Amino acid sequence: MAAAAKSNSDNLTLDKVREALIRQEDTIVFRLIQRANFPVNSPTYDEKFASFSGSLLQFVVKETEALQSKVGRYENPEEQPFSPENLPPSLVQPQANPPVLHPAAASININEKIWDFYFNQLLPLFAVPGDDGNYASTASSDLDCLQAISRRIHYGYYVAEVKFKDAPQDYEPAIRTQDREGLMKLLTFEAVEEMVKKRVEKKAAVFGQDVCLVDNGNGKYKVDPSVVSQLYGEWIMPLTKLVQVEYLLRRLD
Ligand SMILES: C=C(O[C@@H]1C=C(C(=O)O)C=C[C@H]1O)C(=O)O
Structure with a gap:
């Protein structure tokens, strides 16, 4: 949780925010490993599900997010839905903490970009081709991955x-002149990346x-470590920086 970042804006330090990002790496890696238990399972995405207008995946996302919205998930600014249309309201009493972020954060949701790279570029790099029929588990595992990646990126x-x-x-x-490039330069730390x-x-x-108990395993990895490095280098960090730029552009509104 964003406990460090949320209690009070004076407690917000770059070190604490970076610590939270480091912890989220563990979640992302474990969720990818979990998804790699299943092959691609393309009927999860390609076929219409029952009487629903879209795929089994789209159905799982819509229904899961509706439930999570009712229990307050999207009251956290860094939790952004993938299926935001007609989400039911939260039934949970809002917390009385003073807001840490500028209200502009609520208008920045780049989940369409995340959805696109996850299914079209990332998934084929770490799920083997094939179909084992486990479509329900596949869809919930995809949503777990998407949510962990989205939270990390919107933590920007x-x-x-x-x-x-x-x-x-x-x-x-740079904010006054709406200078995207200038903002991008200011907030980038290549050595950290x-x-x-x-x-x-x-x-x-x-x-x-x-x-294994007898030796150090067989040298095989459940997800290729270089794919995880690529995930961060090509998508997660550039999109975290995009969220940062979008937020800063509106920071003085
Ligand atoms: C998140 C930060 O901002 C930028 C994005 C990074 C990332 O997404 O990990 C790392 C370094 C910065 O270029 C940061 O400074 O920690």
Whole structure:
């Protein structure tokens, strides 16, 4: 949870936000490993489900998000739905904490981009071709992956907020001129990005090996560690930065 980032905006530090991102890496790696238990299972996506207007996957996403919305999931700014149309309202009493983020965060949802790269580019890199008939498990496992990745990317709101608060004099001129490129330069730390890619590759190797009592496993990984590094380098970090830029552009509204 975003406990560190949420209690009070004065408690928000870049170190704490980065710690939260590091913990989320574990979740993402484990969820990919879980999804890799099943082959691609294309009928989950390609066939219309019963009398529903879309696929089994779309049905699972819509129904799961409706339930989660009722129990307050989307009251957290970093939780953004994939199927936002006609979501039922939360039945949970809103928390009285003072808001940490600028209200603009609520208008930034880039889940369409996440959905697109996940199914069209990432999934074929780590799920083997084939069909074992486990479509329901496949769909919920996909949603688990999508939600973990989406939360990590939309956590960019907090990263941007803390960077802005730490150096408003640097960010304000670029925000006033709506200078996307300038903002992107200000918030990018290439050395941090290189460390993130190396660390997630190592996590995928450590978490995804077969554990045996007699030796150190067979050297095979459940998800190729270089795919996890690619996931971060090509999609997760660029999209986290996109969320940061979108948030900052509206930060003075
Ligand atoms: C998230 C941050 O902002 C940028 C994005 C990063 C990421 O998504 O991991 C890493 C470094 C920065 O270029 C950060 O500074 O920690």
